Amino acid sequence: MEGKHFEETAVAVLQDIILHRRDVRGNRFLSKPLEEEVVDKLLTAALNAPSVGFSQPWEFVLIRDEAVKQRIKASFNEENEKAVPVFSEEKQPDYIRLKLEGIMEAPLNIAVFYKPSDKPVLGQTSMEEAGLYSVVCAVQNMWLMARALNIGIGWVSILDAEKVKHILNAPMENKLVAYLCVGYTNGFYTQPELEILQWEKRKMKQAVVFKEGY
């Protein structure tokens, strides 16, 4: 057979990484800087994600500057305040108590953008959004690689994407897909934090898997 053959141990290792990956927030990050080779491993994982038509439509902005982070954090604060009244009165006190980002605490932030191609892309002619999805695959590769390296990543989506683009001077045509907080941690929760706090229940396989159709 052409191409590498993986042994069963690879399945077990990958399953472990997947099951132990967590969304890491500011109350968990250590200030210890990330080594260049570690950042390189994350980016290599990202750059080897699948992409529609091999278009590789991703761009990454590495942010360590406190002043830049402060401006991003201000957008988070604004959006997070707007979010509170969206939730039921019962849930609001819990929402307010949650630490939902680690922008200042994480030594590295990575803004991940979708850069549309200036020519037609194979596979993207019927579903334009496939380009965005390629960028998300790159994020998930980084997230898993980080976990294998015992590094935490938190994905912050409570942001005004246009403000973030402005702060980072991003080209108009780019779209912000993800804003990641990256750093060593003082540990990883053994379950998703929102599951521990009973904010949401875990869905059972039978509830979300269908056969031949709905």
Place this chain on the structure above:
Amino acid sequence: MEGKHFEETAVAVLQDIILHRRDVRGNRFLSKPLEEEVVDKLLTAALNAPSVGFSQPWEFVLIRDEAVKQRIKASFNEENEKAVPVFSEEKQPDYIRLKLEGIMEAPLNIAVFYKPSDKPVLGQTSMEEAGLYSVVCAVQNMWLMARALNIGIGWVSILDAEKVKHILNAPMENKLVAYLCVGYTNGFYTQPELEILQWEKRKMKQAVVFKEGY
């Protein structure tokens, strides 16, 4: 430290899986059926993906029925014909020659849907698309797990999403995110097929990584 600590071997295994993962098309799939426990491993990987606000907004339709696959394939054929004139005259003969799906050849197809929540979702109040992105993370988890199991996955995006929804009788509010062809293969290319065929060039890290802003 709370939570599992991974050794360096885990990093090497994950990197190998990431680097050897391929988009697999019909000329590679074997008809050998997938064992139930193998399908279960793929779904477990998907269900343990990150999701915004632990919303787990994914649904999976497993398709093995030839008649259902034929109807999906008809949508592919239609969209693929529409795609040809989009490309330059120079590229069109190459486009036509490419085998871009394995709907009939793969013993299992999986249609992956985003199911919007009927209540507000934590983290999705500013970037609605975060829900779709959670589903893509589930797809990427499955794709990597498949590769570790020496199983191929091909993502077909040359489809009319509304027609696929109709064929599978999907609820109106659901959105088709991915249509996957899944099966054992006669091997994996050592590089992306579109790179080998020089359809697209690989992007260098320096070209897509920026510091502190653009």
